[in-house]
Amino acid sequence: EMMKASKIALIAVAVALIAAFFALDLGQYFRLEYFKSQQAEIDLFYRANPLLTALVFFTLYVVVTAVSLPVAGILTLAAGAIFGLAWGTLIVSFASSLGATLAFLASRFLFRNLMRRKFGDKLDAIDGGVKKEGGFYLFTLRLVPAFPFVVVNLALGLTSMKVWTFYWVSQLGMLAGTVVYVNAGTQIAQIDAPGNILSANLIGSFVLLGIFPLIAKKIVALVRARKVYAGWSRPARFDRNLVVIGAGSAGLVTAYIAAAVKAKVTLVEKHKMGGDCLNTGCVPSKALIRSAKFISQVKHAHELGIRTASATFDFAEVMERVQRVVKTVEPHDSVERYAALGVECIAGEAKIATPWSVEVKTASGTQTLTTRAIVIAAGAHPFVPPIPGIEQVGYYTSDDVWNLRALPRRLVVLGGGPIGSELTQCFARFGSQVTQVEMLPRILMREDVEISDRVMQRFRAEGVNVLVNHRAKQFILEAGEKVLICEHEGGEVRVSFDELLCAVGRVANTSGYGLEELGIPLAKTRTIETNEYLQTLYPNIYACGDVAGPFQFTHTAAHQAWYASVNALFGDFKKFEADYSVIPWATFTDPEVARVGLNETEAREKGIAYEVSVFDLAELDRAIADEEAHGLVKVLTVPGADKILGCTIVGEHAGDLIAEYVAAMRHGFGLNKILGTIHIYPTLAEANKYAAGVWKRNHAPQRLLAWTGKFHAWRRG
Numbered sequence: 001e002m003m004k005a006s007k008i009a010l011i012a013v014a015v016a017l018i019a020a021f022f023a024l025d026l027g028q029y030f031r032l033e034y035f036k037s038q039q040a041e042i043d044l045f046y047r048a049n050p051l052l053t054a055l056v057f058f059t060l061y062v063v064v065t066a067v068s069l070p071v072a073g074i075l076t077l078a079a080g081a082i083f084g085l086a087w088g089t090l091i092v093s094f095a096s097s098l099g100a101t102l103a104f105l106a107s108r109f110l111f112r113n114l115m116r117r118k119f120g121d122k123l124d125a126i127d128g129g130v131k132k133e134g135g136f137y138l139f140t141l142r143l144v145p146a147f148p149f150v151v152v153n154l155a156l157g158l159t160s161m162k163v164w165t166f167y168w169v170s171q172l173g174m175l176a177g178t179v180v181y182v183n184a185g186t187q188i189a190q191i192d193a194p195g196n197i198l199s200a201n202l203i204g205s206f207v208l209l210g211i212f213p214l215i216a217k218k219i220v221a222l223v224r225a226r227k228v229y230a231g232w233s234r235p236a237r238f239d240r241n242l243v244v245i246g247a248g249s250a251g252l253v254t255a256y257i258a259a260a261v262k263a264k265v266t267l268v269e270k271h272k273m274g275g276d277c278l279n280t281g282c283v284p285s286k287a288l289i290r291s292a293k294f295i296s297q298v299k300h301a302h303e304l305g306i307r308t309a310s311a312t313f314d315f316a317e318v319m320e321r322v323q324r325v326v327k328t329v330e331p332h333d334s335v336e337r338y339a340a341l342g343v344e345c346i347a348g349e350a351k352i353a354t355p356w357s358v359e360v361k362t363a364s365g366t367q368t369l370t371t372r373a374i375v376i377a378a379g380a381h382p383f384v385p386p387i388p389g390i391e392q393v394g395y396y397t398s399d400d401v402w403n404l405r406a407l408p409r410r411l412v413v414l415g416g417g418p419i420g421s422e423l424t425q426c427f428a429r430f431g432s433q434v435t436q437v438e439m440l441p442r443i444l445m446r447e448d449v450e451i452s453d454r455v456m457q458r459f460r461a462e463g464v465n466v467l468v469n470h471r472a473k474q475f476i477l478e479a480g481e482k483v484l485i486c487e488h489e490g491g492e493v494r495v496s497f498d499e500l501l502c503a504v505g506r507v508a509n510t511s512g513y514g515l516e517e518l519g520i521p522l523a524k525t526r527t528i529e530t531n532e533y534l535q536t537l538y539p540n541i542y543a544c545g546d547v548a549g550p551f552q553f554t555h556t557a558a559h560q561a562w563y564a565s566v567n568a569l570f571g572d573f574k575k576f577e578a579d580y581s582v583i584p585w586a587t588f589t590d591p592e593v594a595r596v597g598l599n600e601t602e603a604r605e606k607g608i609a610y611e612v613s614v615f616d617l618a619e620l621d622r623a624i625a626d627e628e629a630h631g632l633v634k635v636l637t638v639p640g641a642d643k644i645l646g647c648t649i650v651g652e653h654a655g656d657l658i659a660e661y662v663a664a665m666r667h668g669f670g671l672n673k674i675l676g677t678i679h680i681y682p683t684l685a686e687a688n689k690y691a692a693g694v695w696k697r698n699h700a701p702q703r704l705l706a707w708t709g710k711f712h713a714w715r716r717g
Contacts, residue, residue: 006109035078046082054083058095065099066106068150072096076178080185088182089175096178097171100153104166107157115158134161135169136224142173149174225539232354240264240371242568243358245350245513248275249554250545251377252333253561254568259342263569266369267343268350268360274333275379276546277554278326280399285422287325289588291318292429296462296590303627315407315430322402352376352514355538373540373568376528377561378513380506380546385414389475393482395500398423408432408499412484414472416443418587420503421455425589427501428464435495436464437486439471444587448599451650454631455589467493475500508547525549532577534564542568553585582666586655591631594658597646597665598636610636610645613671613698615691617651622682628652633691635661635671642670642695653684660688671695 035042046053057079064071076096079088138161141152156166242258244251247269258265272279294311301309331337335345348362358369382397384390396404398419409432413424416438428434436443436459443459443466444452459466470486470493477483484495508527515528520536523529527549534542544564545557563578584596603610617623617631631651637644647661664674675692679685 035074035081039081042082054087054091057082058091061092061095062099062102065096066102068103068153070150072149073181076181077185080182080187085179085183085186088185089179092178092182093171093175096174097167100149100170100174101163101167103150103153104157105163107154112158131160134159135165138166138169139173142170142177221539228538229355232356235356235370238356238370238372240266240344240369242266242373242375242565243268243350243369243371244375244377245352245358246275246377246379246509246545246547247273247333247345248377248379248545248557249277250379250547250557250561250564251275251375252338253558254375254377254544254565255338255343256341257562257565258569259338261569262342265343266346266371267338268346268348268358270347270349273335273338273345274330276399278329278333280402282554283326283329284322284402285398285419285426286588287322288318288426289422291321292426293590296429300627313430316405318430319402319405350513352518352541355518355540373542373571375561375564375568376513376536376541376543376547377545377557377564378509378547380508380552382502383505383507384502385472385504387472387475389477390500390502392477393475393500395502397502401501404499408497410496410498411435411501412437412495412497412499413501413503415503415505416440416445416466416468417503417505418444418585419506420501421459421587421589423501423503424464425459425462428459428462434464435497436466437470437472437484437495438466438468440468442468444593447593447595448601448634448648451593451599451634451648454591454650455587455593458589458591467495506546506552508549510547523549533567533571533575534560534578535567535571539571540568550580551583551585553583556580556583559583582662584658584662586658588655591651592654593648593650594654595646595648596658596662597644599634599646599648600636603636603645608645609639611639611695611698612636613691613695615687615694617687620684620687620690622684622686623652625682626652628684633657633687635691635695637671637695640699642672642692642699644670647691649687651684651687657685657688660685 042053057075061072061075061079064075076092079092082088083091134156138152138156142149241263242254242265244255244258244265244267247255247267251267251269252274255265255267269275275281277283291313295313298309298311335347338345346360346362348360351359351361352374353359353368355374356370356372358371358374360367360369382399384395384397401423407430408427411427411432411434413420413427413434413436416436420436420438421443424434424436442449442452443456456466456468467486467488470488472484473487473492474485475482476485482497482500484497484500486493486495508522508525510522510526510528515522518538518541520538520541521529528536528543528547530536530543530548534544534548536543542564544560546552548560560578563576567575582596584594586592586594598606598608598610600610600612602608613635615633617633618629620629623629623631628651631649631654633651634648635644636646644661644665646665647658649657649661651657660674664670671692674688675696677689679689
């Protein structure tokens with residue numbers, strides 16, 4: 001009770017002071033004009049009572065800073081005008097640090113327990129970061145005011161930072177800015193006529209004031225770089241501008257951009273050019289999906305008015321076709337093509353030896369490449385969970401399932417994500433008895449419930465045994481037969497199978513090429529830890545693509561590659577923050593599922609207000625004609641406005657149709673613009689216009705329409 005009473009009293013005092021400040025218009029006494037008008041009197045009082053003036057000013061500064069009133073800047077200028085540079089800096093430095101610490105303590109006393117009860121887990125993560133490098137980040141914020149100091153004081157009060165650390169780091173970090181502001185104040189004090197307002201000293205002071213954050217930011221970067229690079233010997237010159245490790249989507253785009261701007265770039269790949277996307281991912285899976293879709297269409301030929309249709313196939317020939325497609329696309333990512341573009345391509349195993357050198361082990365020996373910058377684009381590999389018995393029964397992953405030439409009679413697919421779902425449907429359509437096992441309540445968990453339910457119902461209609469809420473517990477060999485034992489609702493479920501496909505996710509490739517030796521840290525997601533510019537611990541070493549996260553899509557890898565390459569080559573002059581604001585993706589099941597931005601599940605989790613507009617593809621003429629009249633377009637918008645927060649499309653060619661909404665979100669136009677765009681009839685793309693029409697009807701001006709109805713009735717006489 002005493003604690004509660006103390007908090008109430010403290011809040012009451014703070015509120016009273018802030019209310020008095022605004023209600024009594026005390027801000028007028030903290031304006032530069034008022035200070036100038038009283039400057040002579042203040043100067044006389046200071047000369048007569050220097051210690052009293054300093055004490056009153058110090059106390060006033062502490063109070064306004066502790067209460068977080070927005071007048072500290074004017075007071076700092078005034079300190080320079082009254083006390084001069086040396087004494088003004090001394091007084092403000094201690095007063096501002098003491099006031100900031102009082103605000104810090106008040107925030108901790110009043111709000112920390114409340115915030116801990118509400119956001120305990122998130123606050124623990126923040127406290128971990130504060131414990132690790134809180135002092136440095138506070139120093140950076142003080143030196144480069146990215147956030148208002150008031151916000152810094154109150155926000156850090158909610159963390160576990162030690163009071164003494166907060167005080168001395170604040171005093172040290174704010175010192176440079178204090179000197180700049182106080183110095184500007186000393187020049188303002190000398191203005192006594194319009195003619196010297198633009199004196200050289202005054203102009204110099206304000207120029208320094210303007211460029212200080214930029215200089216300070218550069219100083220912070222240099223100090224941090226010096227700390228990171230300590231112990232490493234930087235070469236006097238470099239053989240290359242850039243070395244790229246990994247020739248998947250991210251690495252290829254990085255090297256392409258570097259060569260396009262005439263940088264000397266080397267691309268190192270230890271396996272195959274094109275990476276996972278070309279060899280084991282996007283290209284082969286889509287080729288297999290196309291063949292499986294044809295088989296499905298033949299089975300449903302009666303829907304098109306065709307009495308009978310049949311197709312015979314050899315699974316080995318289907319898989320050979322998949323490889324033929326890969327071979328056809330291969331030249332797009334070949335050594336020959338990139339060499340012609342100006343990229344030096346080396347087949348070998350790379351290892352980062354120092355921040356400026358990469359050792360490459362090739363068939364002919366080892367060579368060392370010196371370079372100004374390095375981009376890591378090492379990709380990812382399938383994760384195989386350590387389930388007892390899995391090694392004994394054997395398994396395929398998305399890396400080697402393409403080696404199959406005999407169709408498995410009974411196939412277990414472990415995993416209900418995009419990869420597992422796509423391959424589940426493919427093998428089922430070819431005739432395998434497929435059991436898909438997912439430990440979560442539904443497949444495609446990142447989608448809304450009704451979206452993943454549509455796909456799951458389609459799977460079951462096609463004969464797939466979809467087992468959700470089933471956790472794989474153990475694999476055994478029983479009388480020569482492979483058996484999966486799952487936990488489900490407290491009991492056990494046994495599934496016999498011939499082959500196992502493990503598709504439970506992918507893990508970044510982070511070992512074997514020097515990260516450990518250089519001490520480059522990993523994030524909790526087991527990807528390489530990078531900042532907003534895709535820099536690692538070492539500012540000249542970047543990471544992009546699957547190895548960096550947070551997305552594992554070919555198109556996001558290419559997107560990140562632009563930022564990594566441009567920042568690596570031109571970052572000393574201008575760096576760009578990677579933009580993830582509008583990231584689309586698609587799962588190529590049948591029906592396809594495509595999404596950009598928020599869905600309902602995420603919006604609810606984040607507490608974001610939204611409206612939903614849904615158009616059912618059963619109403620679309622082209623979908624009806626194609627016997628594909630299933631699915632929907634679901635758009636989330638800002639309440640009362642046509643601004644798009646996100647869109648999910650389920651149905652034929654959803655991955656293509658989503659592009660219109662990606663463009664709308666990326667370039668800032670809403671549903672009214674989509675509705676006002678002519679769409680060819682009859683096409684599937686009309687669904688986007690009709691979804692916009694649903695929103696428009698829901699926001700029709702009913703009162704105005706009632707009046708227009710009366711107007712037309714009057715016109716009829």
